[in-house]
Amino acid sequence: MTTEPRTIVLITGANQGIGYAVAQGLLAYKSYFILLGSRDASRGAKAANELDPTGEFIQSITIDVADDASIQQAADLVESKYGRLDVLINNAGINTEIDIMIEQHKKQREEGASQPGKVDLAQQRKLFRDVYDVNLFGAAMVTEAFTPLLEKSTSAPARIVFVSSHTGSLGLRVDSLGAEYAKWSRPSFPVYRSSKAALNMLTLHYAAKFNDKGWKVNGSCPNLTDTNFARGWVKGRPASESAVNIVRLATLSTDGESGVYSDENGVVPW
Numbered sequence: 229m230t231t232e233p234r235t236i237v238l239i240t241g242a243n244q245g246i247g248y249a250v251a252q253g254l255l256a257y258k259s260y261f262i263l264l265g266s267r268d269a270s271r272g273a274k275a276a277n278e279l280d281p282t283g284e285f286i287q288s289i290t291i292d293v294a295d296d297a298s299i300q301q302a303a304d305l306v307e308s309k310y311g312r313l314d315v316l317i318n319n320a321g322i323n324t325e326i327d328i329m330i331e332q333h334k335k336q337r338e339e340g341a342s343q344p345g346k347v348d349l350a351q352q353r354k355l356f357r358d359v360y361d362v363n364l365f366g367a368a369m370v371t372e373a374f375t376p377l378l379e380k381s382t383s384a385p386a387r388i389v390f391v392s393s394h395t396g397s398l399g400l401r402v403d404s405l406g407a408e409y410a411k412w413s414r415p416s417f418p419v420y421r422s423s424k425a426a427l428n429m430l431t432l433h434y435a436a437k438f439n440d441k442g443w444k445v446n447g448s449c450p451n452l453t454d455t456n457f458a459r460g461w462v463k464g465r466p467a468s469e470s471a472v473n474i475v476r477l478a479t480l481s482t483d484g485e486s487g488v489y490s491d492e493n494g495v496v497p498w
């Protein structure tokens with residue numbers, strides 16, 4: 229199998245949901261070689277095989293973004309097999325806060341209480357740690373580990389996409405004249421939202437750091453999407469629609485933007 233003329237893309241957390249749909253979107257180009265990241269080898273192999281049974285365009289790669297050894301192992305493997313990376317899509321993300329919220333609502337209903345019970349600080353701290361470990365530290369460590377391989381990219385410009393969320397936008401959150409202010413200003417999901425707000429600063433950091441090299445580093449907001457992520461609690465749109473802007477950012481040419489936060493309708497305030 230030769231990948232030489234093809235653009236090599238790594239997508240983290242791509243065995244299901246939006247990452248999977250991004251792999252599907254890139255597959256249609258036939259000019260990309262997709263490394264489908266999965267923290268579980270068998271789930272990754274199954275997803276890669278579903279999308280491309282020939283293995284010519286998609287191969288799975290095991291990468292747990294909360295585990296530095298796993299990240300380094302993946303980077304070493306890409307280096308030894310391909311010698312470079314052209315596009316990195318930091319997609320893996322979790323919102324376990326939603327599980328706790330659903331559990332709290334259930335308990336509150338069962339107990340007939342009007343307010344949720346006392347916050348368990350140790351549980352709350354663990355929640356912050358777990359969510360930040362994947363959504364923020366994971367994306368940062370993956371970017372650090374793969375930067376030397378992006379430096380060797382043969383497909384100018386190298387591109388990095390950070391999959392963020394409208395819910396992490398400080399601009400939307402404070403725009404009291406905005407059409408959806410009531411929605412964005414609700415005090416919901418502080419752990420997840422702050423992890424994505426921090427991810428946005430990280431995006432700007434890398435955009436500035438790699439600006440002189442001409443790399444395209446951007447953030448994308450998927451919008452509410454029907455994946456395992458939402459646990460069926462709220463209805464979202466198909467993952468294929470949320471993949472559109474991520475695919476666009478992953479395929480930018482030299483005249484494309486960098487340091488921009490967007491969805492398929494255009495720029496989103498940071």
Ligand SMILES: NC(=O)c1ccc[n+]([C@@H]2O[C@H](COP(=O)([O-])OP(=O)(O)OC[C@H]3O[C@@H](n4cnc5c(N)ncnc54)[C@H](OP(=O)(O)O)[C@@H]3O)[C@@H](O)[C@H]2O)c1
Nearest residue numbers: 241245246267292293294319320321393452453455456457
């Ligand atoms: N769905 C939405 O409404 C929505 C809205 C805005 C932003 N987003 C963002 O979009 C991205 C993708 O979410 P999604 O909706 O596709 O969720 P999803 O269906 O739950 O998929 C998340 C993916 O991330 C992987 N993952 C979780 N922890 C990981 C770890 N430690 N290392 C590597 N991979 C890990 C999951 O692997 P497993 O299969 O092994 O669990 C899965 O492949 C996330 O960054 C999310 O914050 C989603």
